[in-house]
Amino acid sequence: MENIKTTVSIPEQGLEREAVLEELRRRKAGDPDYRAPRTFSLVYYMGEEHTQFIQEAYNLYFSENALNPTAFKSLKNLEHEVVRMGVDLLHGGETAVGTMTSGGTESCLLAVKTWRDYGRAKHPLNRKPEMILADSGHVAWEKAAQYFDVTPIRVPVGPDFRMDVEGVRKKINRHTILIVASAPDYPHGMIDPIEALGALAQEKNVPLHVDACLGGFLLPFIEAAGTPLPLWDFRVPGV
Ligand SMILES: Cc1ncc(COP(=O)(O)O)c(C=O)c1O
Missing domain, CATH: 4.10.910 (30s ribosomal protein s13; domain 2)
Structure with missing residues (x-):
């Protein structure tokens, strides 16, 4: 961005369309090339032909x-x-x-709002509600906690980098409105022990949300392709 002058007010003089496009091309020239395999987790590029296809589909609804x-x-x-x-x-x-959301973060926001409202309706609290998540839980959950006035209670992961079930048990109290686990988590790609957490959630009568932002449309196909995976979805009682 060194050679880019930041304009702070709308210029007096407009630009021709081609000049606008040229300026945008110039500005993005220094950004990472998502076509090279160095932007995993930011862009999932699957080749030019596929990209053109999804752009065409997207453009069919661009203005609706x-x-x-x-x-x-x-x-x-x-x-x-x-x-x-x-x-x-x-x-x-x-x-x-x-419901359809704009992406992972909005999905996390809606989950926290839903369970906070449910918790409030079920047993009115005199203290801020709490949600328990692992240290490996995505930062979007912190945002959700702040937006909806819930205290995030972090528990460490075990030596296998998965959520420590006994650590969760110790943190559950009558202010707990939600346990959040991941399948898989963003930092390590590990699937938390969902079946054990589901059993704990049922025992304590606390909702368990599985963050499948990364795995939701991936793990079912890995399983269908014949790789055995621990259960993590709605088949697990308590999820
Ligand atoms: C496990 C997990 N949760 C939440 C999110 C937030 O999703 P988004 O970046 O689409 O808002 C991500 C993003 O990578 C994620 O991996």
């Missing part, structure tokens, strides 16, 4: 407003199908429902 599904009915229908397919993939069963 998903905030108004009553006007843009096909978007409502697409959302419904994606949610149903997701439920099916994660074994949610007939009664499971869902």
Whole structure:
């Protein structure tokens, strides 16, 4: 960014379209090249042909407003199908429902808001509600805790880098509105011991949310391809 002059007010003189595009190309020239395999976890590039295909699909809906599904009915229908397919993939069963979010962080935000509201309605608290998560839990959960006024209680991971179930047990109290585990976690790629956590959640009557931002659309296919994995989705009682 060294040779880029920061403009702080809208310039008097406009630019021709080609000059705007040229300026954007110049600005991004110093950014990492996502086509080279050095931006894993930031960009999942699968080749030019595939990229052009998804750009074309995206552009088909570039201007439609998903905030108004009553006007843009096909978007409502697409959302419904994606949610149903997701439920099916994660074994949610007939009664499971869902909603489309803008990505991982919004999904974390909605989970914390939902369980905080549920906790409040079920047993009104005189203290700030708490949620328990491992040190390996994604930073988006801290954001969710701040937005919705919940205290995040971190527990260390064990020597295998997975959430320590006994550590969680020690932190549960009547202010606990949620346990968050990951499948897998962002820093290490480890799947937390979801079955043991599900059993603990049921024993203590505390909700357990599995953060599958990374694994949700990956682990089911690894399993289907024949690699045995520990259970982590809605098949686990307590999730
Ligand atoms: C496990 C996990 N949770 C949450 C997030 C946040 O997702 P996003 O960056 O899409 O907001 C990520 C992102 O990598 C993640 O890996």
